[in-house]
Ligand code: SF4
């Protein structure tokens with residue numbers, strides 16, 4: 001049978017016929033698998049696709065999806081949210097952020113709660129919108145609470161470039177940019193690791209290129225296929241991984257070649273290098289402290305660093321999650337949301353206990369929304 | 375929804391390095407600050423939180439647009455606009 005290529009599927013990336021055809025090929029390949037394989041999708045966007053289209057139910061018995069730590073909202077520890085909360089309540093501050101961050105509970109409450117106490121918290125669609133807010137509010141300090149993986153880091157760097165070039169004086173930064181390879185390494189080195197292969201993130205890879213996954217293939221002997229967000233992309237990638245196992249190959253492949261190259265977006269990488277350097281560590285929610293897994297502003301830009309400027313009011317203590325919440329185990333791939341005692345009862349999207357339920361990319365939220373489990 | 379719909383560049387404001395793009399009939403603006411390849415009117419780009427992240431091969435872009443068209447056509451005008459505007463606005467994906 002000739003190889004099924006994305007381009008041949010003129011019916012598109014969500015066509016049930018294409019998905020079924022791929023399912024058939026995966027089923028056939030799965031019969032030859034020497035043992036069961038656990039495939040981790042690192043990125044929350046993929047978890048979402050898998051649950052939304054029920055791809056987990058299309059898998060043969062010996063292929064299982066396990067969900068990784070790839071949602072910036074899910075992995076943000078409470079103490080960082082507390083920083084945002086405290087900053088937002090300063091008289092002369094407008095706190096600006098992206099995504100679902102605004103809903104995640106810190107130890108005092110979420111940014112939404114801060115807002116109801118009078119804080120000026122704004123949500124923007126693009127980091128560059130922060131400039132407009134700064135120009136309209138010249139007497140205020142605008143703090144951009146930057147979140148995200150390698151995907152959104154260059155967008156923050158682009159904002160930094162505008163701020164420094166145009167000498168905008170009332171924008172500061174609180175940096176929470178984290179990186180993908182370090183937590184992957186931690187997961188692979190943990191004793192209870194069940195991961196046999198990875199589906200590589202889509203957007204991160206557009207920026208970094210697939211080259212950042214080379215080490216997992218070479219040093220850890222885990223195949224990686226970088227996949228797009230469509231259901232056909234994910235199915236196609238599972239097929240490619242299964243074939244690798246059957247043919248006893250361990251390779252780095254790019255399924256999402258319409259957007260990802262080996263080297264990635266070099267202009268974006270250059271801009272990152274200009275403004276950021278490695279932070280010594282970052283405490284990931286659920287995964288603990290991981291050395292070198294985050295970025296901070298370079299020393300020469302410390303005059304823009306809200307964490308330094310406001311250090312006297314920002315606490316340094318570690319704050320753990322609700323005792324019942326097992327988000328950590330879920331992100332390490334050793335538990336599923338429905339293993340959590342309070343899933344769907346005390347913890348729901350309308351009253352989340354942990355951020356895996358808050359973020360629309362979180363595994364708990366995806367299971368709740370689409371998970372044929374309720 | 376993570377659609378990652380390819381957008382077509384309809385004009386470029388060179389002074390500010392901003393492109394006006396058309397995403398399935400919805401017009402919006404995106405910064406070209408992160409683009410290292412040369413882009414011109416008519417090229418397709420992938421947009422995320424207000425930035426063009428890269429150029430997409432035309433053939434691939436057209437193939438995916440075909441799928442989105444089906445989904446999007448079934449939506450009401452307002453919902454459609456909202457879906458497209460929100461598509462790349464989420465910072466939650468990796
Ligand atoms: S259901 Fe709620 S409490 Fe349980 S793991 Fe998920 S987010 Fe945490």
Ligand code: SF4
Pocket residue numbers: 045048360361375376377460461462463464465466467
């Ligand atoms: S939250 Fe919505 S837009 Fe963001 S990645 Fe998830 S599904 Fe896509």
